[in-house]
Amino acid sequence: MFEIKNLHVNISEVEKKIISGINLKINPGEVHAIMGPNGSGKSTLSYTLSGKEGYEIEKGDIELDGESILDDEPDERAAKGIFLAFQYPIEIPGVGNLSFIRTALNSQRKFNGKDELNPAEFLKILREKADFLNVDMEMLKRPLNVGFSGGEKKRNEILQMALLEPRFCILDETDSGLDVDAMKQVSKGVNFLRSENRSFLIITHYQRLLNYIKPDFVHIMAKGKIIKTGGPELALEVENQGYTHLLN
């Protein structure tokens, strides 16, 4: 179970409070969506959960299975099963995609006391997942995300998710920059990964992604707080009426 308790976050660089007391409990198998206007703190929340530097926790806690992860480094959080699918996956020239994914997978296995995979074992698993997600193996031989289209970058994120098999997945505006077909493909991947042991936090501006990935709960976030929680119908309400009536 993943739990956020009374979380308050400042961005240290600008000394500005962005999150002002969020409480959220996500049980295994559940899909939660967070929607909200620009500047409401959605991306700050995703970076804070995954441990990015510069996000200073003023008070509150983040727990995975009842244990605080606040002192864990980003790589430790990842190895414990937290995965952030980036809104804008980073391009890193000179780092091979295949080598990156294999290092990530083996680092996590090592952290969890499992044997590392040799190249042949890794490639076998990779091929299976890549085929299902319609990821071209040639694309994987290129430098990490360099020159990838928007759809390729997001498919690469989902491929990493499929290989790393996290327990808690944060999708930060995964639909941004995607056309309808690409969004369907990415959603297919996410739906395939849904299971009773894996939970999701989907951050999005638009209801359309939630047509493909059905959430159990929808939360509206504004000014660093969750101001309303409901079912999928809340996303439709936002789609039809916008956020203004909820903010007033």
Place this chain on the structure above:
Amino acid sequence: MVFENKNSHWIDAYTRKFEESFKSINLLDKKKEYWRFASPLIWHDKLPTKKFQETRSSQSLKFDVTKYSFLRFNDGILDIETLKNFINENKNIEICSFKDIFLKKDHWSSLKFSMAQLKAEKSYERPLALFNGFNARDGVFIKFKKGVKKNLHIIYEGKYEKNICIRNLFDLEENSEIKVFEHFYGNSKYNIVSELFAADNSKLEHYKIINQDISNSVIYHFFGNCKKNSKIKTVNFSFSDNPVRNEINLYLEGTNCDTTVASMGFGKKETSICDNTVFISHQEESCKSRQIIKNALKNGAKAIFQGKIFVDSKAQKTDGYQMSNGLILSDDCEFLVKPELEIYADDVVCSHGSISGTLNEDHLFYLRSRGIPLIEAQKKLIQAFYSEILDEVSEDNIVYYIQNQISEMITL
């Protein structure tokens, strides 16, 4: 060519000229343009000769012996066994040790000797190349005949801590294709001059690796004269904790020459200086030159890049490029850069740039967010920083060797 009386060897006249010129230079003059960031004395101080124990173990670079000929210098002297083997293996190649040149009254090299150095001295004063000119005791002079394809591996190992001057000459005849790998380790302090004469349509790939365990300074002068359609690439790797200076001058005197100078340094101590002083002289039309310099620095290490692209008024359609990058891994490091263009033709494309910075925090976070621990993520990014240099290497075993060296350096 300098002529002497009948009783003296033709090379003696050069030697005397080098010595006279050297003595006319004041090495302490701090106004010398190309020594403003590092004094020549760093590479020139004499060492007392003393024997060391066996050289520290160095991970050796493995080559397929069926594809490479091999030469070894022990304490600055060409190993006679490797020379004999080379002669037996290579009938289309003329080779002679520098020492043996003095035994020959007439030798093909008399028409080439020092010609590339003299052209390099037109661009600026090269006192330590002059010093080499009258102190070199050995070296290797090789003529690769027309159409020859050859891979050559040269090891310089010094068990003694002493000053060593070596003088090489590589003469590539038309259509020859040569790869030369030079590898330095041990205790000696080196001053090398390698002259290159690349005839029409010849091709050279030159790789030089200065290992981390070399315990003294190295200055390597690489002076090349390049003729029509020649293709020259020199890729230099330095992992030394001691000063290394690559003084490179390529004189493009035929049309359509294509040259690349790539150099990477990894300095991890305050005694480490990685200096690349490069001068590319475009003398004819439609030549291309690229300079790519990458230095990663930590713990007070210093790097220097002085690079010039000179374009003569005849050298229309020149394509020149120069980029230097510094990866500063601690605040006490310095990357001193002096990029220059000097252009007298009006139809050219020349660009230069220099960027220094630290590891990108967003890149680090992305890697770590996938479970890669900090040190591994740093390794990946440092290797990525050098990737443009490694892309220039056509031999996989060199790429793996360099990647391993980088990996070891990061953890130190």
